[in-house]
Amino acid sequence: MKHLFSDVSAFRRDPLALFEERSSPEAAPLVQLNLGPSPVYLVTDAPLAKTVLRADEATIDKGRLVHKLRTVIGTSSITLSGAEHQRRRAIIHQHLARGIMNDFVPQITGLIRRQASLLICERSFDAHEVTAPLALRMIVALLFGHGALTECDESALMEAVHVAEEEMADSLFRILPRTPWRSFLKRRELRRSRAIMGAVVDRVRGRAKSGTLVQALQALDLSPDDMRDEILLLLLAGHHTTGNAAAWLLYYLATEPGVTERLAAEAEAITDYVGEIDPLRLPKAETSLRVAREVLRLYPPFYWFSREIRTPQEIAGLKLKPGTSLIISPWQLQRDARYWCDPAAFRLDRAYNTPAFMPFGLGPRACVGIGLGLLELQLLALELSASCSVEILSNVPADKPTPQITLLPPHIELRLRPRVPMRRQHVA
Template structure:
């Protein structure tokens, strides 16, 4: 017989498998989960996602599960609703869209080339360690201008994330409180991690050039604390989520030399005479786009989303009471055979439209940095494949670790300069 906590142990043991099993076995659009004293529903029908995400805030909005993230990112746009959320989102969207059309491609490409060249001097490297630092430099370039963070700042921010991420993830679905001394240690770690992050944020803001994205936030007349929270969110979301996906991207480049060769040829076909990627050609580069989308399908950094019912509503054939949490799992949606043929296989011939594909969320509150993240991964694939060959040091790697994001396991790779094909050599007929 099921009780309030029937599903909690299975979820805590293996959240990814838990979501997959319950989602695939679903016989109704909403699956009730026994994870505590309040109602929790797993959304099993992708057709419900858009109505949930587009619902009026008075009916369905962010709730207690999302609010727990305030321990780290404060009252930033991820944890806010209403006019404050809309104003910040609009300002960021406008500036990021301008950058996508003008300056981001050469900036990202240059940083990717520099990182690849540095890695080529090492005998072996860990993919996630490398990509997390690369994506941190990219988002800092966009926010503050070039060269704002020192290597020490980069290390401090990455270590602070490691310090708090698992504790925060564990607390989101926690029902019973920790023992007092355990809670005290966790609170101290959380505060230490946030203090380290905010120290880096403040140093970066002081050194920043008149970067457009930072100006857009300053124009909103935010308090110093609000500004710090918003910049911290951008740093974490802009580098941590993209960095985890980028590690898997390098893994697949290393595992599939034929795919890497196709990407190298595509890079050559959309580059100018100086060898620079042409921004206007990237939206119609089919191989790198499909590659990026398939990586995000298999390894969505945001592996769960949540909303909370605020007023009585009928949804998916059920009458839901206020306080009900609605869980959406991109991990499940992206791997359910009802929506994808051979979902565990890595394939570039998929069609990535439809409600069951949501690596950046869905609806009007989808990730504001979606365009930058996609562009960054696409450029990374093209730049690495065109100039270097990657080789996996291990035959296989472990499963990702579901924390706040989907953290890759150790992925050890080797890299060397690519030998040009004969057709690419000067004077080749």
């Protein structure tokens, strides 16, 4: 029997299955989910989801579900709205756009090559155990400069993030409150994790080099706490966005016949005479871009977004009152047979100019690191394929990811082997 909390158990058990179940081809554009006393609707129609994500924040904005993230990332641009959100976003966007065209490519490829040289010596490795710290090193290098994060800082930050993410996922749509003692222990654990993350951020910030994103953020004249929160957000978002997707990218390099050969040929075509990828040729590297987009279609790092109605309005024939939450699931929309042919398959012949493709969100509150995330995945595909073969040692197909705040990949055991490089001998 349906009641105010009748979908909570299913959501906590397997939100991916719940979203898929409620979004059949016959489903209404808005499907009510019984997740508590406040109304919640799943947006199953892609054009409507696009409209919601691009709505003026005076009518539809971030709401209480997004604000729960403040327990970990505080008052940062992901939890802010209005002029302050736009001010911070503009600085970050400007720096990332400039770096993608000029400075980031050699920094990222250098980190990938060093990681690959170590992995070739290993008998096997778990994909996510490698890609998560690699993604963290990438974002740290772009934020603070190369070498700012020590191995000790890296381990502490990864563990603290894991604790915080588990707590955020567990707190969403909890039916029964914890016992006072259990609640006390969890709050203390979360405070400790946040303190560890903050201490690491402070240390790394002190090592920042000139010309980095942290230097650009100084222009915002933020308080020490707000600066820490903004840096922490960039670390967490950059780490998870690329780290999770990169594990799946390696999986498909190992399991899709012919893909690494195509990528190796593409890497050769855009490499200059000293063996470095030319950033100006990357936008025309169609195969690697398609590989990155297809991975993000199948496994979007953030599998649902939340928006909240701020003014009374009618959407899809329903009259919605302020406080109503709208959930949009890229996982559901990007695997919906109404918008994709053979949606569960990895294919490089797809068109992505569709409202059903939104791994980073859409509109004025989309992830500011869209370009950077695609660049990192593109370079990982090109660099590894140019120098290595990737072998799968675990189950095919792989198990489903674990939904927390992001989609955590399952165990994917791989092996790298060097191969004869395809790159031509260039003449200066």
